[in-house]
Amino acid sequence: NAGVMQNPRHLVRRRGQEARLRCSPMKGHSHVYWYRQLPEEGLKFMVYLQKENIIDESGMPKERFSAEFPKEGPSILRIQQVVRGDSAAYFCASSLYNEQFFGPGTRLTVL
Amino acid sequence: KNEVEQSPQNLTAQEGEFITINCSYSVGISALHWLQQHPGGGIVSLFMLSSGKKKHGRLIATINIQEKHSSLHITASHPRDSAVYICAVEDNGGSQGNLIFGKGTKLSVKP
Numbered sequence: 001n002a003g004v005m006q007n008p009r010h011l012v013r014r015r016g017q018e019a020r021l022r023c024s025p026m027k028g029h030s031h032v033y034w035y036r037q038l039p040e041e042g043l044k045f046m047v048y049l050q051k052e053n054i055i056d057e058s059g060m061p062k063e064r065f066s067a068e069f070p071k072e073g074p075s076i077l078r079i080q081q082v083v084r085g086d087s088a089a090y091f092c093a094s095s096l097y098n099e100q101f102f103g104p105g106t107r108l109t110v111l
Numbered sequence: 112k113n114e115v116e117q118s119p120q121n122l123t124a125q126e127g128e129f130i131t132i133n134c135s136y137s138v139g140i141s142a143l144h145w146l147q148q149h150p151g152g153g154i155v156s157l158f159m160l161s162s163g164k165k166k167h168g169r170l171i172a173t174i175n176i177q178e179k180h181s182s183l184h185i186t187a188s189h190p191r192d193s194a195v196y197i198c199a200v201e202d203n204g205g206s207q208g209n210l211i212f213g214k215g216t217k218l219s220v221k222p
Binding site: 031041043045048055056089091093095098099101102104107 | 142144146152153154155159199205206207208209210211213
């Protein structure tokens, strides 16, 4: 049973471009969570999704950020018109019930 | 004041020492998580607990709900235990994925 997979592992974007981060949960897991770790800072919750539903997006910035978890395929975290402050490690986790399993993260660098 | 406080921030130990990392929180919680972040950045969930004590190998986690305090103990520490240990809580007023994280304790175990 493969673990949580994230791709790409490293992503470089120029200011103003779009970033798409993908997360494939563990097989059978229907809950997905996205977290952000800014340089030299702790992890912060962004959004919690179940299949086709956003359960809690209280940690998402109001603009430019969106997330989805479609019926088929991976969960996508989309950042439009990236700025340098978006440079961070983005982790997703999945769970069947409460115990979360983390992916390896995507390190986004905005030039 | 952060809702989740960890101590110490940094900890250096000699191989074989008994290690304790502390976590205090100020909100009502439904569960507390201990995570390990490796030097390469990957995150592993060590424990999720809501009462009492859990043990896995050389790791022991305890929680005192009344005192809003948890400890992570490592017995017979080894250099491979070197990592950042993160405490996170589920606020019982929030969704299950909405974790509030401490800033982490950086542990270095010397041979």
